[in-house]
Amino acid sequence: MDNLGLQVERVTKRFGSGDTEVVAVRDVSLVVNPGEVVLIMGPSGSGKTTLLLMLGALLKPTEGSITLDGLELSAMSERKLPDVRLRHFGFIFQDFNLLSALNVLDNVAFPAELTGVSRRTAREKATAVLTELGLGHRLRFPPDKLSGGEKQRVAIARALINDPTLILADEPTANLDSSHGHETMRLLREITQKRSRSVVIVSHDARIKDIADRVLWLEDGQFMKAIEMATDPICGMAVEREGAVAGVREGETYYFCAKGCRDEFLAS
Amino acid sequence: MFRLAVSNLAQNKARLLISVGGTGLALTLVLFFGAVFTGATGRLTVYIDRAGADVWVSQAGVRTMHMSASALPATATGEVKAVPGVEEAVPILYAEDMLEAGGNQFVVYVFGVPADAPMGGPWRIADGSAVIRPGETIIDHAIAARAGVSVGDRITVLGQEMKVVGLTSGASSLVSSVTFVTMDDFARVRGGGSVISFVLVKVAPGESPGAVAARIARDVDGVTVQTRGEFATQERKLINDMSADLINIMNTAGYLTGLAVVVLTVYIATIARRKEYGVLKAIGVRNRRLYQVVVLQALMSVATGFVAGLGLTLLLTIVIPQFDELLVLSLSAGAVLRVAAISTVLAGVAALLPARQIAGLEPVAIIRRR
Incomplete structure (x- = not known):
């Protein structure tokens, strides 16, 4: 049970050597539990994308180990990694990166077919995921006929199609307006929690903090502080524990967006 | 994928x-x-294919019409005819020549064929006669059309002026055309003599061309004998090589x-x-x-x-x-x-x-x- 989820132990990534050596990620450790949504924030050049690429087995760490559901990714041969990425990871990119020649349904069904399922099964699975994401009416559309929000939902569907353990999202809201960005991330959280899948998001966008269970701040390749998030039990709003209104009932601490919610909770 | x-x-x-x-x-x-x-x-190879001969007899060592010259004594015809299995043996004369008509010149293969020969003459006449008499010629209608010549007009073949009496069809290509004259005219132009180019052989019913060819090769000295297929194949091979x-x-x-x-x-x-x-x-x-x-x-x-x-x-x-x-x-x-x-x-x-x-x-x- 301890092996489930993502475990990152003392990972360092260096580029170059000698005078030109750059340490992009420095001695980072991290555990992401099944069903957890972790948001990694930080300034440009802080090593966020490098870390994400290592988590996704696209880049080997110089030191340390990365384990997903008991599989030590950092020790695997390059030959085995494509299959691991296909079956255990879902990737969501800033630019959506859909295949422009394929329609929405085929874009999503494509990774499923690569795992060996029949075309029919792949398309059935893709239709189900796309419908869940509210794109049931866009199945035959080419990507260039979709809005930014719709494209990102197709990318999410593609990331989910093989039911991966971990979904990695690189600046997923960067090309979306605030309402579409937030709505899309909320949808991602809802679906992944329902399926008990972990999500690691790398983003500059502070507006999506409330969809995360944990927010980590990366600076100069190191985690500086962790922002613990909590949900107001009255209004359902996500709040940062630090600085939020707190209340204790039956020995347990709860966090609220405002005193009104706390008073209402304690009185109930 | x-x-x-x-x-x-x-x-x-x-x-x-x-x-x-x-x-x-x-x-x-x-x-x-x-x-x-x-x-x-x-x-x-249209002439080889359509002349009607099952077997071709040429001078020893000569296996093609192009890039070679075959000269046989006229007596070879009789010797060939005497071989068992031979139904008909027809001598022909052959040369490549320039035909002049309407102010134009065309490369032609000229065949001298005996009068009333059962094979070796024109096989498809588009206009005029299939019978040639001395001083007459039959040319292909594609050449005639290019030169603006019709039946009855006079043209120059083998350096002699001759009257066009018939037009064949399907006997011309970009590079050559088949032309017929009488054997006597052809021989006279050559200065007479008793030399022929090839002997065309028709085998008797029930006989195999290959078997008859082998018999001719055995019985007649100084000749090369090939079935029509072999001769055409050699000809095509030569053209392909060239x-x-x-x-x-x-x-x-x-x-x-x-x-x-x-x-x-x-x-x-x-x-x-x-x-x-x-x-x-x-x-x-x-x-x-x-x-x-x-x-x-x-x-x-x-x-x-x-x-x-x-x-x-x-x-x-x-x-x-x-x-x-x-x-x-x-x-x-x-x-x-x-x-x-x-x-x-x-x-x-x-x-x-x-x-x-x-x-x-x-x-x-x-x-x-x-």
């Missing part, structure tokens, strides 16, 4: 048109040259043009989708699968171009002879299969460069590039 390859190809219609059109035209060039060559070769270099150069030019078009279009299409291929690698698609996409795209481009080229060439084989009867086009199944096979190889070669691009593609670099 097949669907992705098809979709990639079909998405950019202009690029698809250039790829298929370019490949199609290049392969049309190859198929067309092949058809012209086959058509001309077929017509060069033209091989030229044909190879033309074919290579056509194939290289097709290859360049396919390489460029598939390469450009791959570069244009560089980011998509990088993303596919990131999500776990192996290089092998991506190579399949590129190879399939190249194969489909070439296959579509091949079909277009074949269609265009077939159309040309029908249309062109309507305008110029001398240009005979013949597309053989062998030539089509050969071009198809080489085109398949071309597609494989065309996919190499884009495949190299994909192999060197780093998904990390693609994802980092904003």
Whole structure:
């Protein structure tokens, strides 16, 4: 049970050597539990994308180990990694990166077919995921006929199609307006929690903090502080524990967006 | 992968048109040259094929009509006729000559045939008579049309003025035409004598040409004996050998043009989708699968171009002879299969460069590039 989820132990990534050596990620450790949504924030050049690429087995760490559901990714041969990425990871990119020649349904069904399922099964699975994401009416559309929000939902569907353990999202809201960005991330959280899948998001966008269970701040390749998030039990709003209104009932601490919610909770 | 390859190809219609059109035209060039060559070769042996002889007897060592001269004593005809299994033996005289008509000159194969010979004379008359008397000639109507000559007009054959009494059809090609005169006229021009070029042999019913040929070779001295098929094969082989270099150069030019078009279009299409291929690698698609996409795209481009080229060439084989009867086009199944096979190889070669691009593609670099 301890092996489930993502475990990152003392990972360092260096580029170059000698005078030109750059340490992009420095001695980072991290555990992401099944069903957890972790948001990694930080300034440009802080090593966020490098870390994400290592988590996704696209880049080997110089030191340390990365384990997903008991599989030590950092020790695997390059030959085995494509299959691991296909079956255990879902990737969501800033630019959506859909295949422009394929329609929405085929874009999503494509990774499923690569795992060996029949075309029919792949398309059935893709239709189900796309419908869940509210794109049931866009199945035959080419990507260039979709809005930014719709494209990102197709990318999410593609990331989910093989039911991966971990979904990695690189600046997923960067090309979306605030309402579409937030709505899309909320949808991602809802679906992944329902399926008990972990999500690691790398983003500059502070507006999506409330969809995360944990927010980590990366600076100069190191985690500086962790922002613990909590949900107001009255209004359902996500709040940062630090600085939020707190209340204790039956020995347990709860966090609220405002005193009104706390008073209402304690009185109930 | 097949669907992705098809979709990639079909998405950019202009690029698809250039790829298929370019490949199609290049392969049309190859198929067309092949058809012209086959058509001309077929017509060069038309006399051997249609003269009616089952067996050809020539001077010892002479195995072709082109690039050689056969001279037999006139007595050879009687010796051949005496061989068991020979039903008819007809002597003919043969020479390549320039025919002058209407101020033009044409290369012709002149055959001197005895009057009333049961074979060796014209086999299809389009106009006039099939019977030639001294001072008369029969030429092909394609040559007559080019020279503006009709039956009854006078032309120069073997340096002698002769009257055109008949026009044959189907006996001309771009490079030559068959012309008939009487054997006596031919012999007189040569200065008389008792020399003939070939003996044409018709075998008796039930006899095999091969067996009769073997008997003639055994019984008659100083001759080479071949069945009609053997003689025609030797003739075609000679023509092929003579033209091989030229044909190879033309074919290579056509194939290289097709290859360049396919390489460029598939390469450009791959570069244009560089980011998509990088993303596919990131999500776990192996290089092998991506190579399949590129190879399939190249194969489909070439296959579509091949079909277009074949269609265009077939159309040309029908249309062109309507305008110029001398240009005979013949597309053989062998030539089509050969071009198809080489085109398949071309597609494989065309996919190499884009495949190299994909192999060197780093998904990390693609994802980092904003």
